[in-house]
Amino acid sequence: xxxxxxxxxxxxxxxxxxxxxxxxxxxxxxxxxxxxxxxxxxxxxxxxxxxxxxxxxxxxxxxxxxxxxxxxxxxxxxxxxxxxxxxxxxxxxxxxxxxxxxxxxxxxxxxxxxxxxxxxxxxxxxxxxxxxxxxxxxxxxxxxxxxxxxxxxxxxxxxxxxxxxxxxxxxxxxxxxxxxxxxxxxxxxxxxxxxxxxxxxxxxxxxxxxxxxxxxxxxxxxxxxxxxxxxxxxxxxxxxxxxxxxxxxxxxxxxxxxxxxxxxxxxxxxxxxxxxxxxxxxxxxxxxxxxxxxxxxxxxxxxxxxxxxxxxxxxxxx
Amino acid sequence: xxxxxxxxxxxxxxxxxxxxxxxxxxxxxxxxxxxxxxxxxxxxxxxxxxxxxxxxxxxxxxxxxxxxxxxxxxxxxxxxxxxxxxxxxxxxxxxxxxxxxxxxxxxxxxxxxxxxxxxxxxxxxxxxxxxxxxxxxxxxxxxxxxxxxxxxxxxxxxxxxxxxxxxxxxxxxxxxxxxxxxxxxxxxxxxxxxxxxxxxxxxxxxxxxxxxxxxxxxxxxxxxxxxxxxxxxxxxxxxxxxxxxxxxxxxxxxxxxxxxxxxxxxxxxxxxxxxxxxxxxxxxxxxxxxxxxxxxxxxxxxxxxxxxxxxxxxxxxxxxxxxxxxxxxxxxxxxxxxxxxxxxxxxxxxxxxxxxxxxxxxxxxxxxxxxxxxxxxxxxxxxxxxxxxxxxxxxxxxxxxxxxxxxxxxxxxxxxxxxxxxxxxxxxxxxxxxxxxxxxxxxxxxxxxxxxxxxxxxxxxxxxxxxxxxxxxxxxxxxxxxxxxxxxxxxxxxxxxxxxxxxxxxxxxxxxxxxxxxxxxxxxxxxxxxxxxxx
Numbered sequence: 142x143x144x145x146x147x148x149x150x151x152x153x154x155x156x157x158x159x160x161x162x163x164x165x166x167x168x169x170x171x172x173x174x175x176x177x178x179x180x181x182x183x184x185x186x187x188x189x190x191x192x193x194x195x196x197x198x199x200x201x202x203x204x205x206x207x208x209x210x211x212x213x214x215x216x217x218x219x220x221x222x223x224x225x226x227x228x229x230x231x232x233x234x235x236x237x238x239x240x241x242x243x244x245x246x247x248x249x250x251x252x253x254x255x256x257x258x259x260x261x262x263x264x265x266x267x268x269x270x271x272x273x274x275x276x277x278x279x280x281x282x283x284x285x286x287x288x289x290x291x292x293x294x295x296x297x298x299x300x301x302x303x304x305x306x307x308x309x310x311x312x313x314x315x316x317x318x319x320x321x322x323x324x325x326x327x328x329x330x331x332x333x334x335x336x337x338x339x340x341x342x343x344x345x346x347x348x349x350x351x352x353x354x355x356x357x358x359x360x361x362x363x364x365x366x367x368x369x370x371x372x373x374x375x376x377x378x379x380x381x382x383x384x385x386x387x388x389x390x391x392x393x394x395x396x397x398x399x400x401x402x403x404x405x406x407x408x409x410x411x412x413x414x415x416x417x418x419x420x421x422x423x424x425x426x427x428x429x430x431x432x433x434x435x436x437x438x439x440x441x442x443x444x445x446x447x448x449x450x451x452x453x454x455x456x457x458x459x
Numbered sequence: 460x461x462x463x464x465x466x467x468x469x470x471x472x473x474x475x476x477x478x479x480x481x482x483x484x485x486x487x488x489x490x491x492x493x494x495x496x497x498x499x500x501x502x503x504x505x506x507x508x509x510x511x512x513x514x515x516x517x518x519x520x521x522x523x524x525x526x527x528x529x530x531x532x533x534x535x536x537x538x539x540x541x542x543x544x545x546x547x548x549x550x551x552x553x554x555x556x557x558x559x560x561x562x563x564x565x566x567x568x569x570x571x572x573x574x575x576x577x578x579x580x581x582x583x584x585x586x587x588x589x590x591x592x593x594x595x596x597x598x599x600x601x602x603x604x605x606x607x608x609x610x611x612x613x614x615x616x617x618x619x620x621x622x623x624x625x626x627x628x629x630x631x632x633x634x635x636x637x638x639x640x641x642x643x644x645x646x647x648x649x650x651x652x653x654x655x656x657x658x659x660x661x662x663x664x665x666x667x668x669x670x671x672x673x674x675x676x677x678x679x680x681x682x683x684x685x686x687x688x689x690x691x692x693x694x695x696x697x698x699x700x701x702x703x704x705x706x707x708x709x710x711x712x713x714x715x716x717x718x719x720x721x722x723x724x725x726x727x728x729x730x731x732x733x734x735x736x737x738x739x740x741x742x743x744x745x746x747x748x749x750x751x752x753x754x755x756x757x758x759x760x761x762x763x764x765x766x767x768x769x770x771x772x773x774x775x776x777x778x779x780x781x782x783x784x785x786x787x788x789x790x791x792x793x794x795x796x797x798x799x800x801x802x803x804x805x806x807x808x809x810x811x812x813x814x815x816x817x818x819x820x821x822x823x824x825x826x827x828x829x830x831x832x833x834x835x836x837x838x839x840x841x842x843x844x845x846x847x848x849x850x851x852x853x854x855x856x857x858x859x860x861x862x863x864x865x866x867x868x869x870x871x872x873x874x875x876x877x878x879x880x881x882x883x884x885x886x887x888x889x890x891x892x893x894x895x896x897x898x899x900x901x902x903x904x905x906x907x908x909x910x911x912x913x914x915x916x917x918x919x920x921x922x923x924x925x926x927x928x929x930x931x932x933x934x935x936x937x938x939x940x941x942x943x944x945x946x947x948x949x950x951x952x953x954x955x956x957x958x959x960x961x962x963x964x965x966x967x968x969x970x971x972x973x974x975x976x977x978x979x980x981x982x983x984x985x986x987x988x989x990x991x992x993x994x
Contacts (some may be wrong), residue, residue: 177610177876188616188909194610226527227681234526238682292710300720309723311684311706348806406706406713409685416682418524425527 145449149442156438164216164427165432168209171423177201178225178421200227212424222424226416231263231428237411239349239432244410246394249332254387257337261344261383266351266371280338288397292331292404299327310407319411326406332398336390347379381448388444503681511970511991519987520714522728522980524707526682527759529726530665532653533604533612536848538727539707541650541894543685544701544982547588548670549694551579552644554894554983557972558803560645563695564631564654564671565632566591569839574639579647585694587656588675592773595626598659604665614651616902616909627628632714635766639929641936644804645894648978659870665732668809673698718964719798725965725990728982731845733805733961748961749978751801751892751899754839757913760829760952762884764835768950769828775954776824778857782954786853787846792957798947799895801902801938801958807896808941811948820968820985821861834864838886839881841849842872847887850956881912888912889959892978896940904947910945913952920946968994 179195196202203211215222221231260280264273283291308395310325348371351357360374361367399411410429417425449455524539530907532548554565554975565579576681602624605612620633634643646652654671655663668676673693679685680689684703689698706723708714709729719721719740729737729745738745758765758774763769765771784792793802796813800806825831838849848869855865870879870886877885893899906921927939947953961980965971970993976983982990 175871176877178873180877190608191611191613191615224527224890227529239527244766246705296712296716301716304720307722309706311715311722379687403710404713406708406710406717408680412682413526415587420525422527 145446148449149446152442152445154354156435156442157424159432159438160431164213164431165209167427167430168212168394168423169205169286171308171418171421171426172205173420174421176421177424183418188318193445224425225422226436231424234425235410235432238410238413240410242395242398242411244321244389245328245332245407245409246397248322248325248329248423249394250391252329253390254340255337256333256341258383260337262348262376264272265345265348265352265375266368268345270408276341280334280341283334284336284338286332288400289404291314291334292327292401294403295327295331296404301449307424310405313433325405325407328398328401328407332394333403337394340386343453344379344383347382348375351375377451378437380451381419384447384451385444388440389448393438395436476599489657499613501745505608509655511699511992512993513701515700516702516704516985517725517969517990517992518704518706518723519981520706520708520717520723520726522711522714522726524709528681530668531653532601532655532665533610533614533686535650538615539682539705540680542984542987543676543705543983544653544670544726545672545674545979546674546987547668548592548655549585549672550652550654551647553844553985554648554976554978555988556976556982558805558974558977560648562942565644565647566600568644568983570641574641574931575636577634577636577643578627579634579644580630580727581632581954582694582960584631584692585671586692587669587671589656589669591656592629593671594657594896596629597634597657597663598632599624599626600661600663601651601654602654602660604663605651610690610721611783612651614649617649617651617898638896638925641927641929641931642895642897646898650979656895679705684872687819695815695988697988700987703987704952707988708912713770716977718966721966723964724969724992725981725986729962729964731791731962734789734791737964743964743972745964746757746964746971746975747791748975748977749801749803751803751894752960753795753799753801753960754847754850754956755799755888755903755912756885756952756954756956757888757903757987758952759884760913760915762914764828764830764833764860765884765952767828767830769824770830770833771952772949773821773828773830773833773861774858774863775814776817776821777861777863778854778954779857780956781816781858783850783853785936788848788957788959791962793958795955795957796944796948797897797951797953798944799890799955800944801892801954803892803898803958804894804896805938806838806937808944811941811944814948815891816857816957818860820861825862832862832864834866835885836866836868836883838868838870838883840870840872840875840879840887842875844889844959845888847889851887853896854956869990875990881910890928891934894978896943900943901928904951904953915947915950915952917950918948943971951980965990968992 173327179192179200179201200208223230224231224234227234260276266277267273272317296308299306307324310328316324352375357370360370398409399415402412410432412417414426414429417429463577465711521539521542523537525537528537528540528856532544535544549564551565556562562586564581566582568577568579570577581593581595581598587593589810601620604610620637620640622637625633627633627861651767656669657663659665672689673695675690676685677686677688677696681970687703690703708726709719713734714726715729715737718726734745737743741841758771760766780794784790784794796811812892825833837851839847841848848867851867854865880888893902902908903912904915905911905924906916923939923943927936929940930936971982971990972989976985
C-alpha cells in the first residue's frame with residue numbers, strides 16, 4: 142500500500158506543476174486576444190479617456206508579467222483574486238456555477254454509467270446479434286451528432302411536441318429536488334446520450350478481448366453459463382480500461398458541457414467561462430480553466446488508482 | 460356590404476380582440492372594407508382588449524446578458540441590464556408609447572430662454588425601495604457619476620457641456636450648460652442616467668441595486684435571472700404585474716422555444732429568419748416596430764477615393780435597399796435615405812425624396828469624377844448585425860451594375876469596434892437608437908466629434924447643428940433638421956441602407972397598449988410596467 146500512497150503523492154505533485162503551466166498558458170492566451178476588458182466593457186461607446194481611466198483603476202496599465210506574478214502570489218495563498226468586471230471575489234462569482242455544473246454532471250453520470258456498463262456487458266454477451274447492432278448504431282449515432290443538435294432534437298420532441306419536460310433549465314433557489322430533476326432532465330439526457338456510446342463500446346471491446354483467453358475457454362468447458370462467464374470471469378479483468386474510459390467521460394461531463402448549457406440556458410461554469418472570455422475577465426477565465434485542468438488531473442489519477450486496486454498483480458507487486 | 464367584406468371585418472375584429480393590430484390599422488382596414496368611421500370606432504371599442512388588470516408573474520426572456528454585468532449605470536452595456544434598469548430604477552424623463560417625452564422622476568421641466576439652463580422639478584411622491592424619498596441630492600450624485608476625470612462611464616461624452624448641477628430645495632434640480640441644448644430633457648432618457656441613491660460623500664450607491672422604479676429586486680444573478688416584485692410606493696402609472704422574472708436567454712433557439720412552450724411570457728428579440736414561422740402560432744403575438752437604430756456604412760471622407768463627393772453618391776446610388784431589406788432584414792426594417800434621422804425620432808422630415816437604386820446615374824457620376832471601374836473594399840463582421848457579411852456581399856453584387864467592384868473583407872468579431880471602426884476607410888456599423896436627431900448628429904456627424912465615423916466636414920451642417928440644438932421653437936428646429944438631412948444625404952459620407960425594426964414577441968394572453976415605444980425592444984424596455992395579463 143505504501144507504493145500506492147507514494148504514487149498518489151507523486152502524481153499530485155506533478156499535477157500542481159501542470160496547473161502552473163496551464164495558468165501561464167491561459168494568462169498569455171487571454172493577453173493575446175485583441176482588445177482588453179476596458180474596451181470589452183465600454184464597447185462601441187469607449188473613448189480614449191474612459192478606457193485609460195478604467196485601465197488605471199483595474200491596474201491594467203501594469204506590465205503583463207507583473208500582473209501574472211501578482212495573481213500567482215495570491216493564488217498560492219488560496220486567493221484567486223476578484224472578477225475585474227464586477228469586483229466580486231472569484232470564489233463567489235463562480236462557486237454556485239460550479240455546484241450547478243457538478244450537479245448536472247452527477248445527474249448525467251448516475252444515469253449514464255450504469256446504463257453503459259450494463260449495456261456493454263449485454264452486447265458483449267449477445268455480440269453480433271440484432272440487439273448488438275441496434276444498440277451500436279443508436280449509441281454511435283448519438284455520439285456522432287453534435288450536442289446542440291441532440292439538444293434541439295430532444296427539445297423538439299420532448300418539450301415542444303409533447304410538452305413532457307421544460308425546454309429551458311432556468312433554476313431558482315427555492316426549487317424542490319423533484320422539480321429540479323424535472324427541470325434539468327433534458328440537459329442531463331443530452332449528456333447521457335453523448336457519453337454512453339464511448340463507455341459502452343469500451344466495455345464491450347474489453348470483454349470481447351478477454352473472451353479469447355484460455356481461462357475463459359476453461360470456464361466455458363467446465364459448463365459455466367455464458368452470462369456468468371462474462372460477469373464473474375471476464376469483467377473483473379476488464380475493469381482497468383473501463384474505469385479509464387469512465388474517468389475520461391466524467392471529466393468530459395464537467396468540462397465539455399458549454400454547448401449543452403447554452404442550448405438549455407443552464408447556469409453552469411461553461412457559460413461563465415464563455416462570458417468571462419468575451420469580457421476578458423482574466424481571473425474568472427483562469428479559475429474556470431484551472432478547475433477544468435484539476436478535474437482532468439484528479440479523475441485521471443483516480444482512474445489509475447482504480448486500475449491498480451482492481452488488479453491484484455499491481456496491488457501486490459513482487 | 461359583400462360577404463367577402465363581412466369576412467374581412469370579422470378577421471379584423473378578431474385581430475383587434477387579440478391585440479394583433481393597432482387602432483390605426485384597424486380604422487384603415489375597416490373603412491376600406493366599407494364601414495363608416497363611427498361604426499368602426501364602436502367595433503374597435505368592443506373588440507379591443509379591455510382595460511389593464513393587475514396580477515400575475517411576468518416572465519420576460521431577454522436576449523443579451525452576461526455573467527460579468529454589474530449594477531453600475533456607467534457601464535451598462537447588455538440589454539438585460541438596460542431593461543432591468545428601466546424596471547427597478549427610474550430616470551428623470553421617459554419616452555412614451557407614442558414617441559413623445561413624458562415625466563418619470565421629474566414632474567415638469569423648463570428651460571431658460573437660450574436653453575442653457577434647465578430646471579427639473581421632481582415628483583415628491585417618488586421613493587426608493589429602501590423607503591427613502593428621492594431628493595435632488597440623489598439626482599445630482601447620479602448625474603455626477605458620469606462626469607469628471609475619475610469617471611469610467613460610457614455616457615461621459617453626453618454630459619461634457621454640463622457646467623454644473625445644483626439643487627434648489629429638496630425637489631428641484633438645475634442643470635447649467637456651456638451653451639443651449641433644447642434636447643436636455645430627451646437626453647435624460649439615456650439608459651445610463653438611472654437615478655441611484657446618493658451616499659453622503661456625493662457618490663452613488665449602485666452596488667446594492669436599490670432604485671425607485673416600479674419593481675424591486677428580490678434576488679438575482681447576473682447573466683442568469685432576476686426576480687422582482689412590485690414597489691408599492693411607485694410614483695408612476697402601471698406596474699400591473701405582481702412579480703417580474705427577468706431571464707437571460709442568449710441563445711435564439713432557447714428563447715423562441717421558451718416562448719412557444721410557455722416557459723416565458725415574452726421575449727425581447729426573435730430571429731428574423733424564423734419570424735414567419737412563429738407568426739403562424741396563434742398563441743403568439745409578434746411586434747414589428749420601426750426603430751431609430753440603424754445600419755450605417757461610413758466612408759472616410761478624407762481618404763481617396765471617398766474624398767470625392769461624386770464617388771460617395773455613386774456608391775449610395777448603387778445600393779438596392781429594397782432587395783437588402785427583403786433578403787437580409789426579412790422585411791423587418793425601414794428604408795433609409797442616407798441621413799441618420801429615423802422616422803421614429805422627433806422632427807423627422809417626411810418630404811425628402813427617397814434615394815433609389817440607379818446604376819445609370821451612378822455610372823455617370825463616376826464618369827464625371829473620372830473614377831470609372833472603381834474598386835473599393837468594405838470591412839464587415841457578423842457580430843455587427845446578423846447578416847452583415849451577407850449584406851455586404853449582396854451590395855457588392857448590386858454595385859456591379861454601376862461598374863463598381865466592392866471587395867468584401869470579413870474582419871474578426873472580437874474587437875471590431877476598436878480595430879476596424881473609425882480606422883478602416885469603409886466599414887459596416889450598427890447604431891443603437893438615440894432619442895433625438897441632435898444626439899445622433901452630435902455623436903457621429905459633428906466635425907470635431909471623436910466618433911465622426913465618416914470624418915465628414917461640412918460647415919453649413921455644423922452651423923445648423925449648433926443652431927438647432929439651442930432652438931426652442933419646434934417649427935424652426937424641424938426646418939433646420941430638414942436642411943441638415945439634405946446636406947447629409949447629398950454631401951455626407953455615410954451610406955445608410957435601413958433603420959432596423961425591433962422585432963419581439965409575447966404570448967397571446969399578454970395585453971399591450973395601442974402604441975409601443977420605439978426607443979428599445981419590448982415597449983421601450985418598459986414592458987414590465989406597461990403590459991398586463993388579459994387572462
